[in-house]
Every structure is written in structure tokens, then in C-alpha cells.
Amino acid sequence: MTIETYAHLEQRAIKRKGSRAMLESLLSKPLTAAEIKAIPDDRWLAEFTKKVFQSGFVWRVVRNKWPDFEDVFFGFAIEKILMMPDEMLEQKATNPAIIRNLNKVRTIRDNAYMISDIQDSHGSFGNFVASWDPLDITGLWEFLKKNGKRLGGNTGPYALRYLGVDTFLLSKDVEDYFTQHGIITGSARSKRSLKAIQDAFIEWQRQSGRSFTELSQIVALSCGDNYMGLQR
Template identity: 55%
Template sequence: MTIEHFDAIYQRAAERKGGELQLELLVSKPLSQAELQHITDDRWLAAFTMKVFQCGISWQVVRKKWPNFESLFFNFKLEPLMMLPEEIWEQKAQDPSIIRHLTKVKSIPKNAQMIHSAQFEFTSFSHMVAHWPTDNIIGLWQYLKKHGNRLGGNTGPYTLRQMGVDTFILSSDVESHLRNIGVIDSARGTKRAMQAAQKAFNHWQQQSGRSLSEISQIIAYSCGDNQVL
């Protein structure tokens, strides 16, 4: 199978977005390793929690209530949260100032434990993420799914992207493109599909010298319903 050359994808995206300059203005770049390592544990937990709550709920509604989340959950500081007993979590889940959803609230201590535990193997969670090899970024997705709570599917990857990690996203547009060119031929969440996607993105990264994040965005802009008329 011959994978479409990245130059062709880029030119199609540029044409759809009004030229190369306009396309470049739309494409965001990931943070450096040094920048990622400065992210504190509480900000990782806050980001994971926000994405968990945004699943199936208006993102705008979650953002509007977010100051209340920060206040109720000690600004997502790991130590006080990990000390709370079960009954307190159930009480907090009923607080009318946030979005009341018990199972999502219970993801907070579980993801706090995941972040905390990373320091024993990787120095810190930020250090682990910053040094995770991009040619196996799906391995980081799987880590979040295995050791975290409610971070499977696109929840984990979208959080990573939001925090500045260099990762591609299997959005509907990107997935559709990968299927159209024959890279993916199985369900999106299968090991086979993720490995095939990773291999294709590694190939495009070698061709272009761009980050996975940039490549992913450019592919999305090259197809779908986002054309500038």
C-alpha cells in the first residue's frame, strides 16, 4: 500500500483554507520537553477532570462551572484529594455548584493516584509525558487508559493535545482520511487500527519534519466540512 505523500495533503489543506499562510495560522504547535516538564500535577488532574466531564456534555457548560470545580476540589491539589474518604466524594458529587455526576467525580481520586504513582517510576508525571517517544504516542494513550479512569477513547489524547503534548488525534476527519487511503480497516479503538495510524503518522513525520500534532491538524483541514469558500 502506498500512503499519500504529506506534500499532497498539505497542498489540499492550504487550498481549502485560503492559502499556506492562512493554514499555518490555524495550526498550533506542541510544547517543548522543557515546557511540559514544568506543568504541575494539579494542572494535569484538572485537565483530565475537565475532559472527563466534557464527554457527553456541552463544553461551554463545563467551562462556565469550572471555577466551582476548582474551588470544591482544592484546586486539584493531589495530597488533600487523596486523603478524602469515600463518603466525602459522594457528598461532593451532589454539590449543586458543579455538574452532579457521581462516577465522573469518582474519576478524580483515581486519576490523582495515577499521576502520583508516576513519580515512583518516571520521577514525575510531567517528566514521563515529556519524554514519552512520539513514535509510540499510542503507548501513552494506552497508559492513560490502563492506569487512569475514564481516559480511554479520545478523552486521554484530547487532554494531552490540550496540554501541549505532541500527539495526533483520531478525530472523525482524521479517521475518515485514514480509512479512505486504506491505513485503517478495523474499528478505531483496536490495537491494529492504532498501530496502523501510528505507523502512518511516523511516515508523514519523517517526510515533513513536522510534529504529530501539526500533521494531525493539517490532515483534518484537508478533508471534511471545514473548507473556506
């Protein structure tokens, strides 16, 4: 099925939000490649960890406890995390200052290993992400899923978005859009669906010059129950 044009998609989002100015106010922009490169490796590990703990849990609780996570895990310094033996991980997983989940705590060291491996080949994880083909963002999702721990599903993509990487997200509204428009059938996570979704975003980017981040938000704001703005 042919996807709708970006112009049509944008006009529907504008109508739902009440004005172009209102729509623009709801959009966020990704960081530049230079800004991505400047993100310290401890911040990548911290955000991966935060999203792992937020998965299936109340995000507000994780946010409230986050300063304690930073203290307990040495500010997520990669070298210090890699030196932690199993016994120390198990001990920290019992600390009431954080969320006590041993399996998730173990992912901190596992994902530190992934980042350390990338440091060897690219100098830093930021360099690695900044050098990734921006038109193959689902390939980066797959890398995180295969080489990290618990970074599949929406966990890895949400961490990337939060850190400023240009990525679309498969939120419920975005998934519903592609299903209702007949662009995908079945799981949005199948290889066929991911290719169809990514191809659609690439085409909208060609037409509009907008980032995947903005386009993803526009898709979400153009459908579903998220009416807000100056008028309905």
C-alpha cells in the first residue's frame, strides 16, 4: 500500500492540535552528530540502566530513586562497573535505596562490557552511535538487542531517544497508525514490518527534511486519542 504524503500527515496533525504553532511546540529535535559524540560513556550506561529498570515498572519511582542509583553504582563509571565481582552485584541488588531486582542489576555490568568493547573499536560509544548510518536506525536497535542485555523491544530505542539520538519510536499510536493504514500486518517487530516502517519514515524525511524524531511525533499526534491544543 502506498503511504500517505507527508503534507497530508502534517495537515491532519495541525488540524488535531489547532494550529501549526501548537504542533511545532510539541515537537523535539535530535542532537547533532558532534553532540552525540560528546556524550560520556557513563551517561550511555546510565540511560540504558534507567530504561531497563523503567521497563515494566512505574517510571516515576525509578526517577525518584535515580540519585541513589548514581551513588550506588559509582556514577556508572565504566571501569569501576567492570571491576565489580558477582558478589558485589548481588550485595548492591539488596540495597533498599534502589529497586531490588538482581537480574536487572546484572545488566549494568553486562551493558558496561558492551560499551567497553565499543571503546576498543571506536574510542567511545558516542563515536560509535554518531557513525551509524542514520537511515538504518532499526539496525542500531538490533545491535543493542543482540549485544546488550534487556535492550530489545522499546527499551533501547527509548534510551536512544532520551539521549538525543535521531530515532522514531514504536509507541502505541505509531504502531496503530501503521496497522490501520495497512502498511504492516501482525507484529510491528518483525523484520518485514520494521523495514516497511523505516522505509515510510525515510520517504517522509525525503519529502519534509524533518528528523525521524519529529516525524515519529507527528505520526503519533496525527492519530489516536491525543487531541490537545487550541481546538478539537
